[in-house]
Amino acid sequence: MKWVFLFIGILFCFYTLPAQQRFVIEKANISFISKAELEVIKASSDQIQGLLDPSTNKFAFSLKILSFNGFNSGLQREHFNEKYLESERFPTASFSGKIIEEIDIRKDGTYNVRAKGDFEIHGVKQTRIIKSKLSISGGKVSIDTNFIVPLSDHDIMIPKIVGQKIATEIEVTFNATLVLK
Amino acid sequence: MRISIIFLVFFSISFFTSAQIPFFQKFGLPNKNEKTDIHVLFQDRNGFVWLGTGVGLYQFDGFSFSHFTSKDSTLGNHITAITQDSLGRIWMGHSSGQLSYLEGDSIKIFTTPEGNAAAEISDILFDSKGILWFSTLKDGLYYFNHSRLYRLDEENGMPDLYIYDIEESSDGKIWAGTDRGIAICDLRGNQTNIQIINQKQGLPDNIVRKIKFKNSRFIWLGTQDAGVIQYDVEKKQFTSASLNWPYGTISDLLIKHDQLWISSNKNGIVMIDSKNLDRIHKFSTEGSDQALLLDQEGGVWMGSKSGLMRTSGTEISFLEKLGQDIDQNIIAITIDHEENIWFSTRDGLFKMEKKNNVYEREKLKKFPFINSQVISLHTDSLGYIWAGTFGNGAWHLNPNGEVKHYFKNELRNGNILSILSKGNNIWFATLEGATQIKVQGNHYEIKNIGSKEGLSSDYIYQVFLDSKNRAWFATDGHDIDMLDRAGIHHFKLGEKPKVVYGFTEDGDHTIWVNVQGDGLYKFTQDKFSSLKNLRNNNIYSLNTNSSGNLIAVHDLGIEVFDFRKNRSKLFGEEMGIINRKGNLNAIAQNQTGEVFIGTENGIVKYEASYAAIAENTPKPFIRKLKAGKNIFHAANNLSLAYDDNDITINYLGFWYQNPEKLNYQYKLENFDRYWINSKNLEATYSRLPPGEYTFHLRVSDSNDFQNAAETKVEFKINLPFWQQPWFYMLAAVFVIASAYLYIRLREQKLRKEGYILKLKVNERTKELQMRNEEVEAQSEELQAQASEIQMMNEHLEELVKKRTEELERKNEALEEYAFINAHKLRSPLASILGVVNLITKLPQTPESQECVDHLKKSADALDEVVTSITRAIQKGNRN
Secondary structure (H helix, E strand, O other): OOOOOHHHHHHHHHHOOOHHHOEEEEEEEEEEEEEOOOOEEEEEEOOEEEEEEOOOOEEEEEEEHHHOEOOOOHHHHHHHHHHHOOOOOOOEEEEEEEEOOOOOOOOOEEEEEEEEEEEEEOOEEEEEEEEEEEEEEOOEEEEEEEEEEEHHHHOOOOOHHHOOOOOOEEEEEEEEEEEEO | OOOOOOEOOOEEEEEEEEOEEEOOEEEOOOOOOOOOOEEEEEEOOOOOEEEEEOOEEEEEOOOOEEEEOOOOOOOOOOEEEEEEOOOOOEEEEEOOOOEEEEEOOEEEEEOOOOOOOOOOEEEEEEOOOOOEEEEEEOOOEEEEEOOEEEEEOHHHOOOOOEEEEEEEOOOOOEEEEEOOEEEEEEEEOOEEEEEEEOHHHOOOOOOEEEEEEOOOOEEEEEEOOOOEEEEEOOOOEEEEOOOOOOOOOEEEEEEEOOEEEEEEOOOEEEEEEOOEEEEEEEEOOOOOOOEEEEOOOOOEEEEEOOEEEEEOOOOEEEEOOOOOOOOOOOOEEEEOOOOOEEEEEOOEEEEEEEEOOEEEEEEEOOOOOOOOOEEEEEEOOOOOEEEEEEOOOEEEEOOOOOEEEEEOOOOOOOEEEEEEEEOOEEEEEEEOEEEEEEEEOOEEEEEEEOHHHOOOOOOEEEEEEOOOOOEEEEEOOOOEEEEEOOEEEEEOOOOOOOOEEEEEEOOOOOEEEEEOOOEEEEEEOOEEEEEOOOOOOOEEEEEEOOOOOEEEEEOOEEEEEEOOOOEEEEEOHHHOOOOOOEEEEEEEEOOOOOEEEEEOOEEEEEOOOOOOOOOOOOEEEEEEEEEOOEEEEOOOOEEEOOOOOOEEEEEEEEOOOOHHHOEEEEEEEOOOOOOEEEOOOEEEEOOOOOEEEEEEEEEEOOOOOOOOEEEEEEEEEOOOHHHOHHHHHHHHHHHHHHHHHHHHHHHHHHHHHHHHHHHHHHHHHHHHHHHHHHHHHHHHHHHHHHHHHHHHHHHHHHHHHHHHHHHHHHHHHHHHHHHHHHHHHHHHHHHHHHHHHHHHHOOOOHHHHHHHHHHHHHHHHHHHHHHHHHHHHHHHHHO
16 A cells, blocks of 8 residues: 555656656647736747656646746736746746546547646646647647636735736636657 | 407517526524635534534534634644544544544544545545545545555556545445546455446546435436436446536535435536436526535535525425516416416516426517406316406417407406316306306307305305316305205305305315315315314415325415325425415416415425425434533433432424424423423423433424424432432441441450460369369378278277277276375385384484485385375376
8 A cells, every 4th residue: 555645656757757658748839818908918938848648648747937928018027927926936837637538649539638637836736627639640749728727726916906907817828749759 | 159259469578587496595604704615514313414614613403503623733624524433423534634533522633553645535434334434636545444544546446546525335335436437446355446437438527526326226426527427337327417518517416306416516506307307407506516415304405605505495496587577476377288387467467488497488468458457367178278357357368378268248247266177167256156167169158156046155266176076166254155966055164154265175085175264174074174284274275286185375385284194294484485475376286296376476386396295303302411510412321419400401403494493392201290392492400309300302393293203311310329229238238247247356356255265264174173183182082081080080989999998997907006006005114114213213323323314215205206106096086
């Protein structure tokens, strides 16, 4: 019988699996949009690292918050990093977990799956189920998904005065191509 | 024959949809300022309802809440699972991964040498073998057996570590709903065999959040996205309740008879009938992800962030949203054969079309007599609608609203108070007698009957046609008339004439009467007799439901009376029937047995959930017994000291549907002679004399205690110790013992003394013996001496005799001698002495002189001797 820290153990094993067994990100893009009454904030990043283990259907993705670009202005980017996401304190966002559906990632096809795992941003973890489209062809896995992040879920405080500039929920779009390495 | 005028009625569809909503009672938790998020609800075997919240554990008894929290910061007060063990203790699972249990008023942490789970506890249970199981969100399944904690994870074959729910099947296996299907764990000894049911087996959704066993064959599964699924264990088949489940993730399920209650995150509470999966009832309650609980009374509880709610069931529901634009006072009601509801208010006649179990209201706007007030409605056996007005006659309508015929002039009176029919035989009750209409196709045969024709009154409330084709007339103040083939018969209800509102015929074909203000009368043996079986006698409408039971709408609500068992159930306040007084004879039934009642505040629906009335009674519970300063919780057979005789017993009745309505009766056996009625939750007895007592408690939601459940607590007040038999015995024993001891001691002492004495005696005896012997010896000696002395004496005497004789002889000899001496001796001597004296005178020579002197002296001496001898002899003679 295994005891309490087994989960960490599993994650550890997962990260140290033999290289030929894993899909890793070849290219990826994540973008978000906050549609507030007075202001629309959007930005995107391609600095995403990620792994997908076809034997267990477990995955892990991480992203440097500071890599977000494409804000309307430098000031907006500064506010985003300093005031809201506190990127110095919480430099990364991550999502790691498992695919619920019983699919074989090594076989070609298109699947609508649910990815369940811990979504961490601003230092606050939430268990999320994110619906995604997985297209597998020629040994490549493409992931397409979009989801909502309620800011309150992650203790991201918005001063009342700028409430009209930042939506309480932001929409995130993510797509990536992974290759077996 | 009159030509029937065909009117076309136009419906104007107003978009008022009406779901049927049962009454949900809301409970306010004591901490009003604090956000209390209820995660789990549980009812223990006693009847208490327990709430696991984000701020600790709450206990609810229907009257008040008790709050339990832990001060341990690692344990926390975020309670996510509750169960009860075989000893009756409440166990809790915490979001911290720890388990705890309630002992007395304090929360104790359950510790194992193996530690705790690393994630939130999602469920706990004690299986039929008593093994504690608990599941976690992200840390697998655990069980505690033989004082050791075991964990089942992917290596043991668990499909996933994220487990939402665990349930034990009838064969003792643990079913776990996980993120990747169902794991069925079979624990045999220390071997666990895990079987998995997932998408590969056809499970529509891998995320199984809730498992409920309907029976050993059918299992309801609540899933993340695919709604509820019924799994047939035998056929290994899955049936979805709805192909496109629109209500979101299922967080809880509850089975109540044939109903499946579902807590969803998009629509609050949804209920489906497992006999008819298409009939989905949405109860648009506040809050999502509600925890559900079915209590022992059959009530359904819901707990969430928005608080705590309970409904007593779906027997009574309300057609909400008739539309705010119209008056809610429903004067008349009928249900057509398509289950559409026709009702009238002062704003007109309306039809509610039933679509997908929801009613859509339409107003029959261009009704020919828009200004007429419809006061009676009826659906005949062919499904046609009859609408009677106040003063303007009546219509015969097609189910689609088309007017088949309008009756006005043919009627003696245009005020149609009620319409009832049997087959093609229609009867109107009017303010001028009754009108009988026989329908033959488009031909109507009309006959008016009133006081002229022999009725007791012209004011008729209802004409009822029974199974024997008799027509019963409810008169206004003139009791009852009956028309059969023989004619009109009059029946008196009592001394004073009464107002009769209506009739019904029960499942055994007995006629029952609704008498104004006087309750029910029953027709047996050609007589009406009053029966005060109901809780209220102001009945507005009376009907019989599909199971043959009577339904009476009265001041307290809707009372269903099972005349066969003489038992009734009232659906009143607790079902939300408040300020909803029924209107006179505004009652209708559809073909499936649902009863609709027109009230002054909307339409109330009654649907018997089972053929019989649920036999639930309030459950009495003795909470504690206070004796002097001692408090005993749920104890029995107490033995109390003689001075702990001020007794206070705290009790309550579990009756969550309406605890305030409870009446209690108690009796202290051996003290009270009669039952004592009470509304209090406590009974006090002061200075009870010593004795054995049994406190009986019964509780009823009415004043009738015949079927009331009873509980008791036995206790004994002991005699003061000095009056106790044991004390007497002890005292007796003490006395006997001390006497015995005294005797023993004395005896011992005596024995000791005796011994000493004996020793002394022995000594003495010995001594004496010795002395004796000595004495004996001496005495022997003495005896010997004595005999010797005797002998000697005897001899002595002889001797003395002899000697005396001898002495006498000697004496005689001596005397003779002395005589001789004295007399014979003296004469020679006296001659010598005379010669000597003559010589002395002759001259002598010196020499011859001396010789002569000497001779004289000797002769003198001899003379003296002879004289003394003579004297002695003389003396002896004298002696």
